Amino acid sequence: MLDSLTSMFGRLDYEATMFDKTAPILQLRPSEGSDEIPCRFSSVAHARQYLDQLAADVFRFRAELLQRASSVSSSSLDVSEDRDWVRDYVTQNIASRRIVHCEEETVLLAELYRLQNNLTLWLFAFRSFTAFSSSLQETSICRVLQLLEIQHFYIFFIAQTYSDRTETACDRFMPLFKHIIGLAGSFVDCDTRSTSSGDDGTNVTTFTLESGISPSLFLIGLKCRDSNLRCHALRLLSENSCQEGMWEGALLAKFMKEVIDIEESYVIENETPKAEEIPEHARLSDVAVTGCDDMPGWGRVVGGVHVNPLGIVLHERAFVI
Incomplete structure (x- = not known):
């Protein structure tokens, strides 16, 4: 019961960071006290426990980059539009990945490699668990396993693309x-x-x-x-x-x-364009979606494109929801 409650509050904690810039508050660790990913998980709960830990660590790493990006003054960024909190949110998220270079920080780079490696090891342990467990044929269990793998993808992709310099x-x-x-x-x-x-x-x-x-x-x-x-x-x-x-x-x-x-x-x-037909300058690096305070029933999308070492072009669109 304690592990279940810890896992539940841990997920609520790091999921709140999907809609905010702060880091997770709770420090999640497996109940056996080891941070090393096992070769094979013993149960679905065991796999989820390690995935929760890795997700919290990835969001904590993101918060560190966002903090460093906030130190880049507004005067040093070439932003194409007037600023408000939505534009600032998009600008800061793009700056955290395109302007704060992990490879220039030994500690940051080591942590990023650790996260990327552990997320890959998690998938190996998950595959081993599903391949050798004969009790996973029930539909309800299969759906849980599908969900875990889909949830892993979200965290895995974020960690794998932090050091990318282009959207292509x-x-x-x-x-x-x-x-x-x-x-x-x-x-x-x-x-x-x-x-x-x-x-x-x-x-x-x-x-x-x-x-x-x-x-x-x-x-x-x-x-x-x-x-x-x-x-x-x-x-x-x-x-x-x-x-x-x-x-x-x-x-x-x-x-x-x-x-x-x-x-x-x-x-x-x-x-119906293929991926290679979307040019780099048209690919949005990050987006924010919100309602329009002065227009009930309308939505607002703000997206940004990183165009040069310190340049970010913002695109905005309002539409009826």
């Missing part, structure tokens, strides 16, 4: 994008079949305190520049009948559609 570098993850979309498709289909319908025949929206597949689908929609794949991710996001904490899939899908339209407007001759 994300194209190397195309096979992984396809794999995660396949897992999410199976997860959503199973969830749709098991969800009860209301009196009017519509599906009932469920709720969970923690995020599930939505962050990964949102991330793929942003970082996968193959039009067919990202549209598939968009569809799955909108069809997800579970609101996962603050992640409301159908609403986020509307915002992500605007992000995709902004990027793909640079490719006029092809309605």
